[in-house]
Amino acid sequence: MAANVDDNTRPAPDQVLVDIADYVCDYVVDSDEAYDTARNCLMDTLGCGMLALRFPECTKLLGPLVEGTVVPHGARVPGTSYRLDPIKAAWDIGCIVRWLDYNDTWLAAEWGHPSDNLGAILAVADFLSQQRIAAGHAPLRMRDVLTAMIKAHEIQGVLALENSFNRVGLCHVLLVRVASTAIATSMMGGSREQVIDALSQAWLDGSSLRTYRHAPNAGPRKSWAAGDATSRAVRLADLTLRGEIGYPSVLSTPTWGFYDVCFKGSEFQFPRDYGSYVMENILFKISFPAEFHSQTAAEAAVKLHPQVKDRLKDIEKIVIQTHESAIRIISKVGPLNNPADRDHCLQYMTAVPLAFGALVAEHYEDEFHQANPIIDELRDKMEVHENPTYTKEYLEPEKRSIANALQIYYKDGNCSEKVEIHYPVGHRRRRDEGIPLLEAKFRRNLSTRFPATRCEKIVSLCLDQTRLEALPVNEFMDLFTI
Numbered sequence: 269m270a271a272n273v274d275d276n277t278r279p280a281p282d283q284v285l286v287d288i289a290d291y292v293c294d295y296v297v298d299s300d301e302a303y304d305t306a307r308n309c310l311m312d313t314l315g316c317g318m319l320a321l322r323f324p325e326c327t328k329l330l331g332p333l334v335e336g337t338v339v340p341h342g343a344r345v346p347g348t349s350y351r352l353d354p355i356k357a358a359w360d361i362g363c364i365v366r367w368l369d370y371n372d373t374w375l376a377a378e379w380g381h382p383s384d385n386l387g388a389i390l391a392v393a394d395f396l397s398q399q400r401i402a403a404g405h406a407p408l409r410m411r412d413v414l415t416a417m418i419k420a421h422e423i424q425g426v427l428a429l430e431n432s433f434n435r436v437g438l439c440h441v442l443l444v445r446v447a448s449t450a451i452a453t454s455m456m457g458g459s460r461e462q463v464i465d466a467l468s469q470a471w472l473d474g475s476s477l478r479t480y481r482h483a484p485n486a487g488p489r490k491s492w493a494a495g496d497a498t499s500r501a502v503r504l505a506d507l508t509l510r511g512e513i514g515y516p517s518v519l520s521t522p523t524w525g526f527y528d529v530c531f532k533g534s535e536f537q538f539p540r541d542y543g544s545y546v547m548e549n550i551l552f553k554i555s556f557p558a559e560f561h562s563q564t565a566a567e568a569a570v571k572l573h574p575q576v577k578d579r580l581k582d583i584e585k586i587v588i589q590t591h592e593s594a595i596r597i598i599s600k601v602g603p604l605n606n607p608a609d610r611d612h613c614l615q616y617m618t619a620v621p622l623a624f625g626a627l628v629a630e631h632y633e634d635e636f637h638q639a640n641p642i643i644d645e646l647r648d649k650m651e652v653h654e655n656p657t658y659t660k661e662y663l664e665p666e667k668r669s670i671a672n673a674l675q676i677y678y679k680d681g682n683c684s685e686k687v688e689i690h691y692p693v694g695h696r697r698r699r700d701e702g703i704p705l706l707e708a709k710f711r712r713n714l715s716t717r718f719p720a721t722r723c724e725k726i727v728s729l730c731l732d733q734t735r736l737e738a739l740p741v742n743e744f745m746d747l748f749t750i
Contacts, residue, residue: 281464281516284536285471288423288446289463291542292454297418302544304733306414309372309421311730312552312706313383314346314748315713316371317364319629321347322716325607326367329492330360341398343391346748347717354395358448358502362387362495368629369491369611370557372550372694374421375593375662375670378428379560380440382546385420387498388448389413390745392455392505397742408455410744411737416451418547423447425546430537434478434596438530441497442475448501456505465514469504471526472518483600486609539665549668552694554705556627561594562617563692565672569621571687572674576622580642582678586650588618589673589688591658599652607632618674619646661690670695707731722747 297303320326331350332339342351345360352360362384365371371383390413397407424447433440449470453463480489508514519526520535527535556566565588576583590599598614610616610632621627623642630636637643658671673688693702710730714723726747729736736744 279517282519285464285467292450293460299544302547306417311710313371315710318717319713320364320367343395344745354391355502357391358387359495359499362498363492366494367491368557373560374425376429377432382421382424384444384494385448388452389416393741394745407740420447420451421546438475439478441493445497446470448498452505466508468514468518488608554694557629558617564689565618568674568687573625584679585677588652589655591662615647615650619643
């Protein structure tokens with residue numbers, strides 16, 4: 269090749285794009301466990317969204333960009349009267365389900381919340397169903413929604429298994445945008461080639477920084493970042509279906525590709541093929557609206573509360589043993605400036621249940637924090653140490669524990685028992701214990717938004733796998749419309 273010129277031969281698409289597109293377009297999910305778990309995930313995610321609508325800082329962000337906009341066949345935002353274009357509806361749904369940090373979680377080399385993808389999936393499914401009915405065609409069924417959820421979970425989760433975006437400062441909502449783009453493009457009628465093209469656009473967008481998730485900058489953007497990602501995914505799908513071309517070597521092209529620009533030159537690693545593994549092993553946040561690495565610490569604090577509550581002033585120190593990821597993400601000292609700052613502080617999420625025996629969303633609000641100085645007094649007495657075994661077992665595929673241990677030392681030289689919990693109640697290993705609690709959580713969250721008769725109608729439907737899967741998407745969304 270002559271010097272000082274680039275070879276402009278257009279390459280074949282990166283294999284990563286091809287593999288995702290083949291999975292989305294061709295893979296048939298045949299796991300009953302995956303569909304059952306997806307149903308529970310749907311309930312839990314929407315319930316989290318209903319609870320979030322109690323908080324004005326969330327609801328102020330919802331609705332049309334231009335007041336009074338009317339969208340024919342617009343997608344509904346559950347728990348509201350909004351009927352929006354699917355791009356803004358995806359933003360709003362993604363925002364409410366993530367606002368309280370209470371929906372499901374995936375922990376590996378990268379972290380994230382695969383049910384965030386429901387923002388794009390529900391918005392597109394509802395919009396398409398209404399369009400189809402208006403044209404005299406059959407709507408999508410909720411089985412289609414559950415299938416899309418399983419595949420979105422799988423794409424995001426498999427990408428996260430051995431590829432740590434957080435270690436290069438990138439936010440995990442990048443993977444939400446990638447997964448939602450692939451799924452939305454397929455749902456909207458895109459071909460395999462169009463899914464590849466749309467995926468290339470998603471990677472071209474790069475990633476937001478994790479700055480807003482960490483000290484000293486943690487803030488509420490982390491509560492709407494997933495909505496932003498799902499919204500962008502629907503937009504990229506729409507652009508592709510309008511004829512926008514793809515960029516086949518978006519990941520691998522030297523100098524200008526994602527690997528060189530954003531991933532320090534490393535290529536992605538994949539320890540397993542796409543299937544239904546992620547949905548089957550998803551972690552539910554059942555007990556506490558709190559960053560997942562703290563769930564077992566909060567559970568340990570609740571267990572110690574009865575014996576500690578009357579001796580809080582007698583405490584000399586509080587020792588937390590945890591895993592490396594928790595230390596890297598949520599261990600912090602100093603002032604906590606807003607609710608989003610507090611629900612990403614291991615010490616805060618341990619101190620509150622230790623003192624009060626519970627941890628609910630209202631405990632992160634300014635008024636509660638300011639009214640209870642004991643929380644910061646307890647934080648100041650905490651020592652956080654890494655337990656190497658916890659760190660090791662956190663990454664072992666057959667375990668994937670999220671362990672914490674808590675022990676209280678008193679000024680008189682005595683100490684409490686050491687409470688050690690390896691698996692939170694939302695872990696697959698505790699499914700039998702967790703699912704009844706998850707269903708109760710769903711009922712409670714629905715009751716914050718709907719009258720009892722509507723709640724019972726929704727719950728009855730969602731507990732019946734066969735009936736739910738057969739229901740048209742637009743009729744399901746009717747149940748959540750105010």
